Amino acid sequence: MRTRLYVVDRVYLDHAATTPVDPAVAEAMARTLRDVSGNPSSIYAEGRAARAAVDRAREQVAAAIGAHPTEIVFTSGGTEADNLALRGVLKARRGERHALVTTAIEHHAVIDTAHDLERHEAVRLRVVGVDANGVVSVDAIGEAIDADTALVSVMHANNEIGTLEPVAAIGAVCRERGVSFHSDAVQSVGALDVDVRKIPVDLLSVNAHKFYGPKGVGALYVRSGTRIATIQTGGGQEKGRRTGTENVPGIVGLGLALEIAGQRRATESPRQARLRDRIIAGVRERIRDAVLTGHPSERLPNNASFCIPGTQGEDLIVALDLEGFAVSSGSACTSGETEPSHVLLALGLDREIAKGSLRVTVGRSTTEADVDGFVAALARVVTRLRDAAAVPA
Numbered sequence: 001m002r003t004r005l006y007v008v009d010r011v012y013l014d015h016a017a018t019t020p021v022d023p024a025v026a027e028a029m030a031r032t033l034r035d036v037s038g039n040p041s042s043i044y045a046e047g048r049a050a051r052a053a054v055d056r057a058r059e060q061v062a063a064a065i066g067a068h069p070t071e072i073v074f075t076s077g078g079t080e081a082d083n084l085a086l087r088g089v090l091k092a093r094r095g096e097r098h099a100l101v102t103t104a105i106e107h108h109a110v111i112d113t114a115h116d117l118e119r120h121e122a123v124r125l126r127v128v129g130v131d132a133n134g135v136v137s138v139d140a141i142g143e144a145i146d147a148d149t150a151l152v153s154v155m156h157a158n159n160e161i162g163t164l165e166p167v168a169a170i171g172a173v174c175r176e177r178g179v180s181f182h183s184d185a186v187q188s189v190g191a192l193d194v195d196v197r198k199i200p201v202d203l204l205s206v207n208a209h210k211f212y213g214p215k216g217v218g219a220l221y222v223r224s225g226t227r228i229a230t231i232q233t234g235g236g237q238e239k240g241r242r243t244g245t246e247n248v249p250g251i252v253g254l255g256l257a258l259e260i261a262g263q264r265r266a267t268e269s270p271r272q273a274r275l276r277d278r279i280i281a282g283v284r285e286r287i288r289d290a291v292l293t294g295h296p297s298e299r300l301p302n303n304a305s306f307c308i309p310g311t312q313g314e315d316l317i318v319a320l321d322l323e324g325f326a327v328s329s330g331s332a333c334t335s336g337e338t339e340p341s342h343v344l345l346a347l348g349l350d351r352e353i354a355k356g357s358l359r360v361t362v363g364r365s366t367t368e369a370d371v372d373g374f375v376a377a378l379a380r381v382v383t384r385l386r387d388a389a390a391v392p393a
Contacts, residue, residue, distance in 0.1 A: 011370045012326045015302055015363035016159055016187060022212040025257045029214060032249040040246050041237065050248050057255025061219055064258045065204065066195035073220045073241045074251050078186040078207030081220040082109040082153075084242060085182040085203040088228035089151045090123055097150035099124040103136045103165075104346040110153050110184055111342070124148065132347055133295040134163035142173045149179050156185040156194065156204075160343045160359060161294030162303025164188070171200035180226055186210055186218075190261035191269055191301055202226045206258070208250070212364070213257030217250030268364060273301035275362045275371050280304050282375035287382055291353065293344060304360045307349060310386040311356040316378075319385065323377040328359045 012020075021029075032053060038046030040054050055069070062069040075081045090100060100123050102114050117123035126144045130136045136154060145152065152174050157164050167183050174181035182203040185194055189204075190211030196204060204221040208214055222228055222241065234243030276299075283290050283306055291307040308316065313329030320327055340354030360374065 010324050010326065011366075011374065013360050013362060013366065013370070013374060014326050014328045016162075016210075016300075016359060016361035017328055018209045018215065019212045019363055020365075021209075021214055021253070022257055022260055024260065025213055025253045028256050029249040029253045032252045036248055040248060041235065050246075053248055053252050054246050057251045060255035060259045061206065064262050065189065065206075065221060066197040067221050068224065070239075071222055071224055073222055073238045074246060074254075075218045075220055075242055076216055076247070077218040078107075078184065078205050078210075079109040079218075080242075081186075081205035081207070081218045082107070082182075082184055083113050084220050084228070084231055085205060086110065086113045086117065086151065086153060087121075087231045088241070089180050089182070089203070089226075090117060090121065091229040091231065092227040093150040097148050098122060099126065099146065099148040099150060101126045101128065101141060101144045101149055101152045103127065103154055104129050105134055105136075105158055105161075105163075105343045106153065106155055107159055107184055107186070110155065114153070130346055133298075134158055134161050134293075134343070134347055135295060135298070136165055136170075138166050138169045138173060141170050142177075145174070145177050145179055149177070151180045151182060153182040153184070155187075156183045157188040157192070157300050158294065158343060159187050160341055160357075161305045161347075162187075162299035163294040164192075164298045164300070167201065168199045174202075175200045187300060187303075190258060191265065191272075193265070196221060196223065203228070206254075208254035208257055211257050211261040214250050214253040217247050217254045219254065264364075269301040272362050272366070275366055275368065276302055276304050278368065278371050279360055279362070279375065282372070283378065286375060286379040291349075293347065293349070293357070300361075302362045304362075306358045306360075307344065307353050308356040308358060308382055309353050310389060311382060312385075313355060313357045315385055316356070316358050316381060319381040320374075320377060323381065325374050325377055327374075328361075329357045 036050050038050040040050040058069045058072045061072050104127050114125050118125040128140050128144050154170050156167050171181045180202045183201050184205045186207040189206050202223045207218040237243050289309045293305045344354040
């Protein structure tokens with residue numbers, strides 16, 4: 001995606017944060033907004049037309065991940081899907097099992113929800129660490145499960161460092177132990193072959209705007225027979241699992257976007273992986289002491305993430321923005337002080353080094369020229385920031 005901002009040509013390299021809406025998806029949503037005006041819960045013609053549009057999208061999502069349409073629950077996005085999975089399962093098992101197992105590198109939608117359940121719902125929480133590449137041990141997950149465990153939640157791919165987790169093996173352990181297994185697959189669905197017939201997962205979160213669909217709509221796969229309670233009361237939509245009138249245009253966009261992603265994946269994901277590797281090689285060659293974060297090979301095809309000593313992540317973002325490149329950092333600003341990401345600290349990185357984090361994620365529009373231009377710009381920016389830091393105050 002290239003747009004004009006002032007007089008600078010822009011290159012967008014933050015596709016892990018969000019992706020531009022596919023033109024075909026935007027057109028389908030516009031047609032739905034214009035032509036499908038009914039409430040899907042109504043039984044007259046306009047309502048039936050809306051219900052048909054929702055049902056078609058449900059079939060598209062189910063087909064993309066190897067599920068049955070009745071196992072798809074539409075939500076407002078990945079965060080709600082994660083919340084519904086964690087809160088819904090723990091609520092359904094209340095009085096029977098009250099323990100939750102997750103990892104130290106989960107998205108905030110999971111880890112913050114887990115801590116909230118621990119504080120306010122008497123849930124016993126076990127957080128399992130990861131190795132230096134961000135990979136959780138299957139054995140460690142197995143050791144954390146006990147007779148009180150209701151749910152294990154391990155993401156499929158990390159949103160910051162791109163590391164892929166051994167979810168199939170973890171799911172097998174959970175199944176042997178009679179424990180429900182949830183995976184946040186927001187970053188991987190659309191980019192990888194995610195098939196619930198091959199991965200023994202009971203709940204799986206999806207988010208449309210990560211694969212060129214609209215923001216504000218997602219889905220939770222709930223395997224048939226999985227016990228889950230609703231976490232909000234209302235009109236009983238989505239078979240009582242997620243009440244509230246469905247976002248019909250958004251759901252249409254989600255279904256079509258995921259279908260398109262599946263059609264393009266075989267060629268697009270390898271192409272993006274080559275661009276990712278080109279970035280990694282270029283940064284390692286031109287940036288002294290740059291540290292690749294995440295697994296060196298078992299990572300998302302579009303994700304290159306680094307820590308660059310002698311810099312601050314926010315400074316890198318601002319300087320690269322002025323150079324015409326949109327990227328992101330794993331660090332966040334808390335109480336006026338820059339603090340490194342919980343993910344990077346979980347890898348065992350030095351706190352000061354972790355503050356210089358940078359995430360670069362390519363997409364469908366990214367070219368080799370974009371990548372080469374980015375690496376050159378990053379080299380200039382890092383030299384400038386390190387020189388400025390070395391000047392005595």
